Amino acid sequence: MGPEPESSLDPRVSKFLLSAFAATVAELVTFPLDLTKTRLQVQGEAGLGKHVKTGATRAVHRGMLSTAVGIVREEGPLKLWQGATPAIYRHIVYSGGRMVAYEQLRESVLRRSEDGSFSVWYAAVGGMVSGAFGQFLASPTDLVKVQMQMEGRRRLEGKPPRVRGVYHAFVKIISEGGIRGLWWLPPWCPSMNSALTNTSNLITNWLQLAPRKVIRVAVYILFTPSLTCSGLVAATMGTPADVVKTRIMNQPRDSNGRGLLYKSSIDCLVQSVKGEGFLSLYKGFLPTWLRMAPWSMTFWLTYEQIRRVGGISSF
Secondary structure: OOOOOOOOOOHHHHHHHHHHHHHHHHHHHHHHHHHHHHHHHOOOOOHHHHHOOOOOOOOOOOOHHHHHHHHHHHHOHHHHHOOHHHHHHHHHHHHHHHHHHHHHHHHHHHOOOOOOOOOHHHHHHHHHHHHHHHHHHHHHHHHHHHHHHOHHHHHHOOOOOOOOOHHHHHHHHHHHHOHHHHHOOOOHHHHHHHHHHHHHHHHHHHHHHHHHHOOOHHHHHHHHHHHHHHHHHHHHHHHHHHHHHHHHHHOOEOOOOOEOOOOOHHHHHHHHHHHHOHHHHHOOHHHHHHHHHHHHHHHHHHHHHHHHHOOOOOO
């Protein structure tokens, strides 16, 4: 008898669905850290000072733990998952798209060597390209996620609600800026952050799988440190772009969908550094870094297991 088909679905469709499911699990487990990171990134914006009335309540500058505790006390524990719905939508598109794109690049474009191995440099290139591609597809849901994550803070500051839910957010953005408004952020900004993060995650998986051929015990010795170190590199390189992305996505806009605080990503970068100092580009760094290891571990463990259950070969 010939080999059984891996799945009744097209392999790429199966891999997309399984990637999206694994990413959903990882996102729900670690989402409070993402919310905390977003709140920290918009605190004390220099650009906001030119658009608030004198005597307006100033943002309270708090660290990661006090911000998380403050959200629980002031808004309720469930608000730690505010914005989780568009975040899940984002990862259905982003993680599904990047994983399928990476495997296609690996097998069809970059290709393995004759002995079946795959160079870490090829993994880096594939990770950057597939990460940027996935983020471009998912940018609209990322925009909605950031705006919903800030709704609780807006209510505490006495501001009217900006969006009432995912559907209302999409309708509002399109009505103000058209379809292009969903991608109004210059692509390089979120794509840079996602490309770096995706590269880190995929190289981490490469590091996890490669030693398995030498000695199985080494996998468990290397797995956690490699996640921590690669997460540190990714957070260090990607946080400035993520801060700019968050601030531009969260800024108020006029009736035509144009930002009121920042003219461009470069303008946001310059205003942040001039008004708050260089370290403002690293607001939210700690929750960003701390989230990467558990997110990656949850994602890869879930992804590998459901691939086996689904009859698809290991990544």
